[in-house]
Amino acid sequence: MTPRTPLTSSLPTSFSVAQATAAGVPRGRLRTRTLDRPFHGVRSRRIGESAGLVALCHAYAPRLRDGQFFSHETALLLHGAPMPEWPYMPALHVSAHRPLREPRTRGVAGHRLQGRGSAMQNLAGLPVEDPVRAWRQCGSLWQVGDLVAAADFLLTGSRPPVTVAELRGEVERMGDVRNGILSRALDDVRAGVRSARETRLRLLLRDAGLPEPQTAWNLYDERGTFIAELDLGYPEFGVGIEYDGRVHAQDARQFARDADRWDAVRALGVDLVRILSHHLDGDGVAAVEKVRAALARAGARPLH
Incomplete structure (x- = not known):
């Protein structure tokens, strides 16, 4: 041989x-x-x-011609933004600005975009669309809740990569799509959200007729010592909400630390509602009812 x-x-x-x-x-x-x-x-x-x-992006990189770049949901994924939940499967999107040509090959969604100044970023050696432009591009692909979750992510952190004004300015400059889905999403965007499922929970509560909870509620004791930051909460009712999608057995030490933190939160008189992944399955009614019950215990007016 x-x-x-x-x-x-x-x-x-x-x-x-x-x-x-x-x-x-x-x-x-x-x-x-x-x-x-x-x-x-x-x-x-x-x-x-x-x-x-991500691996497919690196595999496709040798085929990129001058002026071509990863765009749409592919770009948002490379920026770290959450994708729509399964069974949705994001595609590989590659674009070019006119007069350059988009790719036309199996396994790639090619786009020939309106000519405008380049705003591409280099991420791990890959040419990637600016996150503001990529978010608007996803308006033709995603549902409104998924657009909100991605924008929440882009607005969160010590140095957020975008601002609401930038997102709204891009929509005003380039136009909205699908009956104003981007503008509707921007009305629901909030900073301080740490996961797409927190966004989904917040929107579920609001759509069920409950008051919209505050994001990233910081708690302090009577001496001003920081105790915890809760994912969501109703300070006026003393109701806090934590979403926990972990498999606890995988991180026993962290789970033990969190258990102590939950005790400290309850010691402040906060009714802490813990939402686990299965509570959001299907239509999420289990999560909504847990929060509704806590608000009722706090004396909130009847909530329908």
């Missing part, structure tokens, strides 16, 4: 056929089963059919 020709170390994990040929790799070597073929004209040492979208 003829020994397999080793690949040169100068080739990255994913590379184009043209790159390999220029490096002296025989064409026959590129047809072996040891190399994946994630896209036409691309070979990879380790991608596989179950590769996630």
